[in-house]
Amino acid sequence: xxxxxxxxxxxxxxxxxxxxxxxxxxxxxxxxxxxxxxxxxxxxxxxxxxxxxxxxxxxxxxxxxxxxxxxxxxxxxxxxxxxxxxxxxxxxxxxxxxxxxxxxxxxxxxxxxxxxxxxxxxxxxxxxxxxxxxxxxxxxxxxxxxxxxxxxxxxxxxxxxxxxxxxxxxxxxxxxxxxxxxxxxxxxxxxxxxxxxxxxxxxxxxxxxxxxxxxxxxxxxxxxxxxxxxxxxxxxxxxxxxxxxxxxxxxxxxxxxxxxxxxxxxxxxxxxxxxxxxxxxxxxxxxxxxxxxxxxxxxxxxxxxxxxxxxxxxxxxxxxxxxxxxxxxxxxxxxx
Amino acid sequence: xxxxxxxxxxxxxxxxxxxxxxxxxxxxxxxxxxxxxxxxxxxxxxxxxxxxxxxxxxxxxxxxxxxxxxxxxxxxxxxxxxxxxxxxxxxxxxxxxxxxxxxxxxxxxxxxxxxxxxxxxxxxxxxxxxxxxxxxxxxxxxxxxxxxxxxxxxxxxxxxxxxxxxxxxxxxxxxxxxxxxxxxxxxxxxxxxxxxxxxxxxxxxxxxxxxxxxxxxxxxxxxxxxxxxxxxxxxxxxxxxxxxxxxxxxxxxxxxxxxxxxxxxxxxxxxxxxxxxxxxxxxxxxxxxxxxxxxxxxxxxxxxxxxxxxxxxxxxxxxxxxxxxxxxxxxxxxxx
DNA sequence: TTGTACGCGTTATCAG
DNA sequence: CTGATAACGCGTACAA
Numbered sequence: 151x152x153x154x155x156x157x158x159x160x161x162x163x164x165x166x167x168x169x170x171x172x173x174x175x176x177x178x179x180x181x182x183x184x185x186x187x188x189x190x191x192x193x194x195x196x197x198x199x200x201x202x203x204x205x206x207x208x209x210x211x212x213x214x215x216x217x218x219x220x221x222x223x224x225x226x227x228x229x230x231x232x233x234x235x236x237x238x239x240x241x242x243x244x245x246x247x248x249x250x251x252x253x254x255x256x257x258x259x260x261x262x263x264x265x266x267x268x269x270x271x272x273x274x275x276x277x278x279x280x281x282x283x284x285x286x287x288x289x290x291x292x293x294x295x296x297x298x299x300x301x302x303x304x305x306x307x308x309x310x311x312x313x314x315x316x317x318x319x320x321x322x323x324x325x326x327x328x329x330x331x332x333x334x335x336x337x338x339x340x341x342x343x344x345x346x347x348x349x350x351x352x353x354x355x356x357x358x359x360x361x362x363x364x365x366x367x368x369x370x371x372x373x374x375x376x377x378x379x380x381x382x383x384x385x386x387x388x389x390x391x392x393x394x395x396x397x398x399x400x401x402x403x404x405x406x407x408x409x410x411x412x413x414x415x416x417x418x419x420x421x422x423x424x425x426x427x428x429x430x431x432x433x434x435x436x437x438x439x440x441x442x443x444x445x446x447x448x449x450x451x452x453x454x455x456x457x458x459x460x461x462x463x464x465x466x467x468x469x470x471x472x473x474x475x476x477x478x479x480x481x482x483x484x485x486x
Numbered sequence: 487x488x489x490x491x492x493x494x495x496x497x498x499x500x501x502x503x504x505x506x507x508x509x510x511x512x513x514x515x516x517x518x519x520x521x522x523x524x525x526x527x528x529x530x531x532x533x534x535x536x537x538x539x540x541x542x543x544x545x546x547x548x549x550x551x552x553x554x555x556x557x558x559x560x561x562x563x564x565x566x567x568x569x570x571x572x573x574x575x576x577x578x579x580x581x582x583x584x585x586x587x588x589x590x591x592x593x594x595x596x597x598x599x600x601x602x603x604x605x606x607x608x609x610x611x612x613x614x615x616x617x618x619x620x621x622x623x624x625x626x627x628x629x630x631x632x633x634x635x636x637x638x639x640x641x642x643x644x645x646x647x648x649x650x651x652x653x654x655x656x657x658x659x660x661x662x663x664x665x666x667x668x669x670x671x672x673x674x675x676x677x678x679x680x681x682x683x684x685x686x687x688x689x690x691x692x693x694x695x696x697x698x699x700x701x702x703x704x705x706x707x708x709x710x711x712x713x714x715x716x717x718x719x720x721x722x723x724x725x726x727x728x729x730x731x732x733x734x735x736x737x738x739x740x741x742x743x744x745x746x747x748x749x750x751x752x753x754x755x756x757x758x759x760x761x762x763x764x765x766x767x768x769x770x771x772x773x774x775x776x777x778x779x780x781x782x783x784x785x786x787x788x789x790x791x792x793x794x795x796x797x798x799x800x801x802x803x804x805x806x807x808x809x810x811x812x813x814x815x816x817x818x819x820x821x822x
Numbered sequence: 823t824t825g826t827a828c829g830c831g832t833t834a835t836c837a838g
Numbered sequence: 839c840t841g842a843t844a845a846c847g848c849g850t851a852c853a854a
Contacts, residue, residue, distance in 0.1 A: 154626075156847055167825045172849060182823060202604030203542030204847030207830050212538065214582075214603070222564045222571075224766070232558045235585065244603055246550075246582040249571065267550070267580055268538030290490075375770060404770045411772065430560070434711060434740045436747065436772040492831055503841045508833060518839060540831030543846050 155196035164192035175200070206268060214244040215271040215457055216264035220252045224373060224401050225429045227275065230297065233450025234273060241458050243270075252372075254278045254341045265292065271457045273297055276343045277304065293460035293467055297453045298444075299344060300471045307467035309453045313344045316442045316474040317351025317396075320424055323476055324394050325359055328485035329422065332356065333367040333392035335381045335402045345370070348398050348426060367392065371402070378405020379412065386413055386421060393421060393485045400425035400432050403439055407481070418483035428477060437480025445472045491532035500528035511536070542604060550580040551607040551793055552600035556588045560709060560737050561765045563611065566633065566786035570609060573790025579606075579797070588709075590614045590677045601628065607793045609633055612679045613640065629796035629803055633789050634780075635680060636807045643803035645789045649680050652778045652810040653687025653732075656760055659812055660730050661695055664821035665758065668692065669703040669728035671717045671738045681706070684734050684762060703728065707738070714741020715748065722749055722757060729757060729821045736761035736768050739775055743817070754819035764813060773816025781808045 161168045166185060174181045174189040181189070192198070206212050215238060219227045235245050246269065248260035257279055264272065272287065272294035284306050287294050296308035324332060334352050337345030349368065356362050369384070371377035378401065385392055386409070397403035403425030410417050417423050417437060425432055425441035432439035449472055456467045497504045502521060510517045510525040517525070528534070542548050551574060555563045571581050582605065584596035593615055600608065608623065608630035620642050623630050632644035660668060670688050673681030685704065692698050705720070707713035714737065721728055722745070733739035739761030746753050753759050753773065761768055761777035768775035785808055792803045 157849095158847080168848080169826075169850075170824055173824085176849080180823075185823080199598075199602050201543070201847050202548065202602065203539055203544075203546065203832095204830095205849080206539030207537070207543045207832085207846085208539075208848040208850080210539065210830075222568045225561045225564065228558045228561065228564065232585065235558075235583075244582060244599070246580060247571075249568065262535075263580070266535050266538065375766065408770060430711065431767065431770065434744060434767065434771060493833095494831080504832080505834085505842075506840060509840085512833080516839075521839080537831050540846095541833080543830085543848085544832035544834080546833095546846075 154201075155198040156201065157198075159196055160189065160192045160198050163196060164188045211270055211461075212244075212268040213242060214246060214267075214269050215273065215461075216246050216248060216261075216267070216269035217273045218248045218250060218257060218260050218264070219275050220250050221373075222247070222249060225431065226373075226399065226401070226427055227298075229429075229446040230450035230453075233447040234454045235450075237451050237454025238458065243458065243461070252338070252342055254280065258283050261287075265290070270461050273453050273457065275299070277301075277306065277308070278341055278343055281305075293457060295453050295456050295467050297449055300469065301347075304469065307456070307469050309449060309456060309470045309472075311444060311449075311472045311474045313347035314351040314354065316444075317348040317426065318354045319351075319474075320426070320442050320476060321352040321355030321396055322358070323478075324396060324422065324424060324482065325355060325361075327394075327422070327482065329394040330361065330485070331390060331392045332361075332363070332394050332396060333385045334363055334369075334396045334398070335378055335385075335406060336368060336370045336398040337373055337402070338370045340370075345398055352396055373399055373401050375401060375405040375408060378402035379409035380405075382406035382409030382423075383413060386410060386415060391421065394482070395421060395423050397423065397425050400427045400429050400439060400441055403441065403481070404431055404435055407435055407439075417481050419486065422483055422485075423481040425481075432477075432479070435481070440479045440482035441477055443475045443477045445474070448472060490537075491534040492537065493534075495532055496525065496528045496534050499532060500524045547606055547797075548580075548604040549578060550582060550603075550605050551609065551797075552582050552584060552597075552603070552605035553609045554584045554586060554593060554596050554600070555611050556586050557709075558583075558585060561767065562709075562735065562737070562763055563634075565765075565782040566789075569783040569786025570790045571786075573787050574794065577794050579794065588674070588678055590616065594619050597623075601626070606797050607631075609789050609793065611635070613637075613642065613644070614677055614679055617641075629793060631789050631792050631803050633785055636805065637683075640805065643792070643805050645785060645792060645806045645808075647780060647785075647808045647810050649683035650687040650690065652780075653684040653762065654690045655687075655810075656762070656778050656812060657688040657691030657732055658694070659814075660732060660758065660760060660818065661691060661697075663758070663818065665730040666697065666821070667726060667728045668697075668699070668730050668732060669721045670699055670705075670732045670734070671714055671721075671742060672704060672706045672734040673709050673738070674706045676706075681734055688732055709735055709737050711737060711741040711744060714738035715745035716741075718742035718745030718759075719749060722746060722751060727757065730818070731757060731759050733759065733761050736763045736765050736775060736777055739777065739817070740767055740771055743771055743775075753817050755822070758819055758821075759817040761817075768813075768815070771817070776815045776818035777813055779811045779813045781810070784808060
């Protein structure tokens with residue numbers, strides 16, 4: 151286990167100064183062709199790689215951005231992250247991930263941790279933190295972008311979609327199909343802006359028809375299959391069960407499907423079910439899930455290039471909205 | 487955007503030397519209670535956080551480990567990663583993720599990238615790299631552990647399970663249920679030791695009964711739903727279709743289910759299907775997937791604490807095998 | 823185009 | 839228990 155080569159070693163092998171080696175590596179155009187070649191040869195010969203700490207200390211950049219997501223357990227954020235990762239990768243920027251379990255306090259803590267690790271930028275999911283946190287980021291000059299989230303007049307840059315409008319559109323479709331007894335299985339709204347917005351959207355749609363979510367017709371549960379199944383069973387064993395269950399995301403909807411199935415109920419004959427997010431899961435269900443498609447990949451890429459631009463120039467990150475679309479598959483039918 | 491406080495600032499506010507501040511922060515027990523309190527007060531007052539680069543340069547550690555996985559697209563590695571992450575977190579060690587898309591060249595490249603970023607240790611999936619890569623890691627003294635993988639006499643530390651034996655056990659169960667015309671949808675074996683081992687395991691089982699995978703009865707495809715569906719359709723439209731399709735993982739099995747369904751075939755009445763990995767997906771399928779359960783979380787945790795030990799003491803990482811178990815759900819039935 | 827020399831913020835050694 | 843001070847490896851003014 152011999153010592154690693156340093157810039158100085160390369161310099162002496164190449165017969166140039168350390169400054170020239172550094173330039174040859176970071177700004178090749180500032181160095182004469184022949185010199186650069188000698189340096190490259192020396193680098194290869196010594197198997198030199200720059201020391202991370204040294205570089206960070208001197209340049210005050212880590213070329214790393216942090217991604218803070220609620221959880222990796224379900225696949226909701228996987229595609230988006232992968233897209234972000236790939237985008238950053240092309241620019242030689244790394245990514246480190248932290249998870250919050252949907253807890254804003256944990257989120258703030260993780261952000262602080264990432265800052266201590268010197269990340270140059272941040273991708274955050276939603277706007278669940280205390281505004282003070284975002285202000286702190288601005289004050290420290292750390293570029294960040296909120297994803298999976300967008301609202302008019304959001305004071306922070308967000309690259310996402312209008313959760314509320316999308317949920318409303320889905321609920322309106324349900325209403326258009328004649329459903330009147332509608333129940334909703336939502337995520338836990340407290341501290342979760344997206345869960346909140348989706349519930350609001352459904353309420354909006356009902357209100358526009360002079361209806362509302364009846365008492366007990368909204369439950370908020372963690373995003374797990376079991377919770378979804380359990381909630382659906384409760385709904386469906388009521389005296390007058392709903393004809394449609396709108397769910398806050400696909401995991402809950404899948405759970406609901408399982409719950410209904412376990413009671414011998416048929417979807418959509420006995421009850422319709424809708425999801426949100428359009429993760430892979432949605433297509434393997436039987437029947438396949440009617441849900442709201444979210445452009446995970448495009449969002450991830452957009453977030454990545456926005457951050458890259460912010461890291462490169464002075465350009466501030468600007469918000470962007472993406473359209474969501476209703477994808478009708480098999481779990482939603484006209485009320486029968 | 488004012489300048490951040492440095493150790494020196496804290497020192498002068500606290501009226502001590504920088505050395506003492508550093509100790510108070512990193513080895514509190516070496517500092518008198520009263521002094522420590524003054525330092526802590528100064529830290530709080532100045533909102534001081536250590537500079538990452540400075541710390542790395544001086545200590546030559548980043549307190550970060552790298553995790554290199556094939557992909558985040560499907561949920562196979564999510565639970566394990568989350569467990570790893572949590573374990574490391576408790577020790578204040580960060581995690582950075584890189585993906586390889588099942589390409590060993592990319593894997594080697596990502597490893598190099600992570601090393602350049604100064605990771606103190608690595609978690610790798612499987613043994614797909616050129617041995618030279620692992621040797622290089624050993625030479626550089628970077629602790630690493632192979633997960634999702636274990637074989638006798640593996641020269642590198644691995645914390646995983648015996649893919650071959652597990653696949654064999656599953657196939658034997660299929661045989662025990664009377665199946666003789668068996669087909670397999672495997673992952674692409676080239677450069678993927680786990681995919682290879684799973685195929686071998688199935689072959690082992692068949693061979694032990696004097697059978698084999700007939701010509702055209704094994705296809706290797708990427709781990710996607712579509713590929714699984716397509717392969718299943720091909721198998722099932724043959725003159726004498728198989729009575730059971732053994733799949734290299736759950737995603738392929740889910741795809742196979744979709745494929746069969748699309749042909750109007752019933753599982754398991756018309757054909758049995760088995761998976762591997764036991765990801766969440768397996769339980770939402772209808773019928774639920776009979777598959778091989780892999781202890782994702784325990785593996786992730788074990789990998790994490792092994793790496794932590796390696797980072798802390800000189801203790802080398804030692805291998806560990808986990809048991810897999812057959813979980814029989816609804817997609818495998820006796821041949822009928 | 824290249825070289826010199828210094829600073830970046832911590833940790834660690836060693837003396838007190 | 840504390841302080842002075844020398845590394846740590848790289849980037850970059852500034853000078854040549």
